[in-house]
Amino acid sequence: MTTDTPPTGSSPLRDSARRTLQLEQQAIATLIERLDGAFDRACELILACRGRVVVTGMGKSGHVAGKVAATLASTGTPAFFVHPGEASHGDLGMITPGDVVLALSNSGETAEVTALLPLLKRMDVPLISMTGRPGSTLARHADAHLDAGVEREACPLDLAPTSSTTAALALGDALAVALLESRGFTAEDFARSHPGGSLGKRLLLRVADLMHQGSRLPSVPLGSPLRDALLEITRQGLGFTCVVDDDGRLSGVYTDGDLRRTLDQHSNLTDLKVDDVMTRPGKRVNADILAAEAVRIMEDNRITALAVVDDDGRPVGALHMHDLLASGVI
Structure with missing residues (x-):
């Protein structure tokens, strides 16, 4: 038999974790104090870029660089990662005039990264460096240098990249968000680069993309016997039918819920017309509204x-909650 351990208290493992988190928290706090005009210059270079931001780095800095490139690309700044070792063996051709290079190296002396400097200068490609040493080779040759230095690593040996990679990652996020806000990047812009995600579906899918239409649209005319309305509901399987007037306009709807109320209020259904028991005027939406807005209307009115x-x-279509569930909107 086991019991859950309370989240508070102390143990050697938790004490170690707290020290690590505190050191990394301090590393990020220090970045705030060091933000200066170089950060503005880096943003200006990227905003003026006619090509793409090429992000590079080696080892752990390379892993951070890949994430920074992905964040930039998903927030309105076209970017991709190039491995510096591969760049020296052919992949430098991925960098073109009009691009901007963002190079990450904690020491600022990583050989695979500094080897690119002469080539970038000849191509006249602006260089933004992010290092932990402002006096390093990479920092001195950059058009803008972002200081991501930390006092010490969270690793007790002060060796494994921990605080330094956290700081670089946070500074990369700060850069991406500053650019996002400067560009006026919106939630819909974000959704366009994430069409497969739940956010993309909520912001891009419209009712017209999901509704049943044509022969799948349940509909009966005013004056129809209630029996005809029930047969139409059963035939289409959407839990309701539209009721239209002589001009084809929606007069009301008859739903499964209306049927329950009808059974409760009427002992004889034979002579009933759908007009007598339908819901007027019935909830309705336009085809061009977002599917997410249709979800809100259904939830607010407790309908499906x-x-x-x-x-x-x-009426041009019918939308059911099942369609929204199947599409991933909810």
Whole structure:
């Protein structure tokens, strides 16, 4: 039998974890104090870039560089990662005039990265460096240097990249967000680069993309016997039917919920017309609204289906909660 250990208290393992987190927290706090005009210059170089931001780094800095490139690319700044070792063996051709290079190296002396300096200068490609040593080779040859230095690593040996990689990652995020805000990047812009994610679906899918239409649109005319409305609901399987007037405009809807109320209020259904028991005017939406907005309307009104109408109030589709679930909108 085991019991859950409370999150508070002390143990050698938790004490070690707290020291690590405190050191990395301090490393990030120090970055705030060191932000200066070089950060503005780095942003200006990227905003003026006609090509892409090429992010490079070796070892642990390379892993951080890959994440920074991915964050930039997903927030409105076209970017990709190039391995510095591969760059010296052919991949330098991925860098073109008009690009900007962002190079990460804690020491600022990483041989595979500094080897690129002469080539970048000849190509006249602006260089932004992010290092832990402002006096390093990489920092001195950069057009803008971002100081990501830390007092010490969280590693008790002061060897394994820990605080330094956390600081570089945070500074990369700060750069991406500053550029995002400067560009006026919106949630819809973000969704366009994440079409497969849940956010993309919520922000891009519209009712028109999901609704049932044509022969799948449940509909009966005003004056129809209730029996016809029930057969239409059963045939289409959406839990409701539209009820339209002589001009084809939506007059109301009849739903599974209406049927329960009808059974409760009427002992004889034979002579009932759908007009007598339908819900007027019925909840409706336009086809061009976001599917996420349709979800909100359904939740607010505690319903599972909606009629979709055009600008003249004529039904053009039907949307069911199951369609929204299947699409990943909810």
